[in-house]
Amino acid sequence: MEEKTKNILRNYVLPGVLVLALVLVGWWGLEQRALAADYKNITESMYRRAYGDLSDSLYDMESTLAKLLAVNSPAQRVLLLDELWRLSGGAVSSMSQIPSAFPDTEEVNRFVVRLGDYAHSLTKRTISGDTLSQEDLDTLKGLRESCRSLAQRTAQRLEEGDIPLESLEADAYYSQTQDPAGTGDNAQGEEGILEFPTLIYDGPFSESAEKLEPKGLTGQDITEEEARAIAEGITGCSLQSNGLVEGSIPAYDFSYAGEDGSWAEIEITRQGGAILWYMKPASGNAEGKPEDSEARRYRNAALQKLRELGYENMQATYAQYYGGAALINFAATQGDVILYSDLVKVWVDRETLEVIGIDARNYLFSHVERALPEATLPPEEAEAKIAPQLNIESRALALIPITPETERLCYEFKCTLEGDSYIIYINAETGAEEQVFRIIDSEDGTLVI
Amino acid sequence: MIKTDKRRLLLLAVTAICLLAILIPITAQAATLRVGSRGDDVKTLQTKLKRWGYYSGEIDGIFGSGTREAVEYFQRSNGLTPDGIVGPATLQALGMSGGSSGGSSSGSSGGSEGSSNDNDLYLLARLVYGEARGEPYKGQVAVAAVVLNRVKSSAFPNSISGVIYQSGAFDVVADGQINLSPDETAIRAARDAMNGWDPTGGCLFYYNPATSTNEWMLSKPVLLTIGNHSFFK
Numbered sequence: 127m128e129e130k131t132k133n134i135l136r137n138y139v140l141p142g143v144l145v146l147a148l149v150l151v152g153w154w155g156l157e158q159r160a161l162a163a164d165y166k167n168i169t170e171s172m173y174r175r176a177y178g179d180l181s182d183s184l185y186d187m188e189s190t191l192a193k194l195l196a197v198n199s200p201a202q203r204v205l206l207l208d209e210l211w212r213l214s215g216g217a218v219s220s221m222s223q224i225p226s227a228f229p230d231t232e233e234v235n236r237f238v239v240r241l242g243d244y245a246h247s248l249t250k251r252t253i254s255g256d257t258l259s260q261e262d263l264d265t266l267k268g269l270r271e272s273c274r275s276l277a278q279r280t281a282q283r284l285e286e287g288d289i290p291l292e293s294l295e296a297d298a299y300y301s302q303t304q305d306p307a308g309t310g311d312n313a314q315g316e317e318g319i320l321e322f323p324t325l326i327y328d329g330p331f332s333e334s335a336e337k338l339e340p341k342g343l344t345g346q347d348i349t350e351e352e353a354r355a356i357a358e359g360i361t362g363c364s365l366q367s368n369g370l371v372e373g374s375i376p377a378y379d380f381s382y383a384g385e386d387g388s389w390a391e392i393e394i395t396r397q398g399g400a401i402l403w404y405m406k407p408a409s410g411n412a413e414g415k416p417e418d419s420e421a422r423r424y425r426n427a428a429l430q431k432l433r434e435l436g437y438e439n440m441q442a443t444y445a446q447y448y449g450g451a452a453l454i455n456f457a458a459t460q461g462d463v464i465l466y467s468d469l470v471k472v473w474v475d476r477e478t479l480e481v482i483g484i485d486a487r488n489y490l491f492s493h494v495e496r497a498l499p500e501a502t503l504p505p506e507e508a509e510a511k512i513a514p515q516l517n518i519e520s521r522a523l524a525l526i527p528i529t530p531e532t533e534r535l536c537y538e539f540k541c542t543l544e545g546d547s548y549i550i551y552i553n554a555e556t557g558a559e560e561q562v563f564r565i566i567d568s569e570d571g572t573l574v575i
Numbered sequence: 576m577i578k579t580d581k582r583r584l585l586l587l588a589v590t591a592i593c594l595l596a597i598l599i600p601i602t603a604q605a606a607t608l609r610v611g612s613r614g615d616d617v618k619t620l621q622t623k624l625k626r627w628g629y630y631s632g633e634i635d636g637i638f639g640s641g642t643r644e645a646v647e648y649f650q651r652s653n654g655l656t657p658d659g660i661v662g663p664a665t666l667q668a669l670g671m672s673g674g675s676s677g678g679s680s681s682g683s684s685g686g687s688e689g690s691s692n693d694n695d696l697y698l699l700a701r702l703v704y705g706e707a708r709g710e711p712y713k714g715q716v717a718v719a720a721v722v723l724n725r726v727k728s729s730a731f732p733n734s735i736s737g738v739i740y741q742s743g744a745f746d747v748v749a750d751g752q753i754n755l756s757p758d759e760t761a762i763r764a765a766r767d768a769m770n771g772w773d774p775t776g777g778c779l780f781y782y783n784p785a786t787s788t789n790e791w792m793l794s795k796p797v798l799l800t801i802g803n804h805s806f807f808k
Contacts, residue, residue: 226743235730331733470773
């Protein structure tokens with residue numbers, strides 16, 4: 127009897143279960159394979175689409191550049207330049223979706239970004255009444271050539287067929303050294319076939335802006351030990367040295383880590399021994415906007431610390447409150463003019479009123495004594511330039527950054543319209559409306575965008 | 576004879592069990608929440624969605640249409656299939672994958688102020704959490720700062736999501752860790768970086784020298800090292 131059950135089990139039940147399990151696994155495997163193929167197709171189609179969009183944008187840019195060389199009126203020029211800016215934005219977005227890893231796309235990405243940035247700077251110049259110089263026209267011609275060969279190169283990628291997922295790992299498509307288009311005129315380039323004209327202009331992505339040197343540092347270079355003494359004076363603890371960081375502002379890096387989990391991080395600039403930044407944790411977790419009197423206490427604590435550190439004429443511009451700290455932005459002033467580029471951020475602990483963070487990078491980058499122009503436009507005339515539907519609440523003089531390398535003296539008007547707050551800048555010499563910001567009052571502070 | 580039979584029986588049984596064991600986790604569903612679900616898990620879900628600004632209804636522990644819409648919104652914002660059903664992937668993204676109904680009330684507090692860049696902040700925090708949780712705080716801020724430095728560079732896309740989702744840019748995007756829900760430290764680090772703290776002095780890259788095999792990266796001069804990451808321009 128027992129033997130019989132065993133036999134049934136061995137001869138029928140177990141093999142049956144096994145076969146069933148195998149069939150199920152096989153069926154599942156097939157399902158998975160079909161699913162994987164679907165995903166692969168979807169992904170590859172998205173890659174194709176990105177290449178397609180990119181080459182479309184590039185061809186459109188080429189033809190817009192061609193038209194730009196043919197028109198003569200500022201109105202048409204502005205429209206076409208604006209179109210270029212829009213197309214470049216689309217091209218940059220497609221660039222980030224094609225399956226090519228960083229070093230390969232670097233030059234192409236720079237080209238596309240700067241082309242848009244350059245077009246935008248020409249728009250601003252044209253609107254302010256400038257005409258294009260022969261040099262500008264030559265540049266546009268060069269850009270057109272580059273656009274054409276880049277568009278061809280991109281379209282060719284699609285013609286070549288498969289864009290396997292693996293190309294994400296190993297592709298060096300744009301930086302390859304051969305010349306696929308056979309046009310030859312760029313073939314002498316050492317790095318690759320694609321050579322792009324150098325654009326000289328003033329915009330956020332320009333080469334000159336990315337290579338700006340700090341202007342606000344004065345004094346002699348100090349040694350690491352001198353830097354340590356300064357850092358320990360500020361943090362009040364004995365610090366570990368992490369060496370010199372040769373970033374955009376070379377600085378000595380120090381840190382402290384206590385056994386109770388407390389920590390402090392600080393960098394002291396090599397030239398002049400100023401605090402580049404300083405951070406330690408807040409003691410509480412308070413969130414949300416405080417009472418006005420409370421906000422004033424934070425501001426005064428921050429101002430006092432700034433004075434101790436040698437920052438004299440500073441004015442609080444706006445504040446945020448998060449994670450137990452108040453973060454207050456201070457801008458330097460010169461006479462009665464606010465210098466918005468010369469920014470120092472100060473974090474104040476909401477429980478202890480201690481300064482627990484400083485970021486002086488912007489200030490150290492830009493602070494010098496400015497040769498301020500005369501505000502030749504009377505304030506009343508500036509006020510008349512403000513849109514009539516706005517209620518003006520206050521007025522001040524400010525030097526604002528228009529591009530990385532130019533600043534303008536403006537009247538700053540704080541205004542309201544239907545419950546929204548705005549800051550409008552009117553050029554104090556020409557009366558031009560230079561800049562508009564919207565102020566968003568949120569739970570945790572004032573946000574300017 | 577009997578001995579070998581026994582052995583064969585055992586072998587067959589083990590094989591069958593193994594195959595079934597492979598199948599069970601595939602077919603069996605983990606505890607899911609959907610329209611009609613009730614209880615503490617739903618309460619936790621609603622609390623989290625509300626805190627992050629996805630849900631505006633009441634925290635009543637009943638999964639209704641309002642909760643479904645909030646879940647779909649959350650799923651869309653976090654790269655999940657917006658089916659309104661809270662399955663394992665969504666639970667994980669919500670930070671609720673532990674399975675227990677309590678214990679999850681200490682979540683984030685940084686990200687729901689309703690300002691225009693909340694999405695950016697949260698995305699950046701997710702990247703920091705995926706890439707650098709376990710690193711010292713400064714190292715987490717540094718990873719966020721690298722993303723922001725890229726946004727400002729002409730060599731990279733000019734938005735936070737563009738930089739983070741750029742093809743091949745971050746491993747955690749490829750392996751899905753970007754969808755983990757970040758802890759408070761990561762959110763705070765993202766926030767400090769967005770407010771200007773850049774511990775890297777303008778670096779655009781980092782790698783882990785212990786695990787990286789990227790020759791191009793390894794050939795670059797290192798500007799500074801924080802925790803396990805080496806940073807360079």
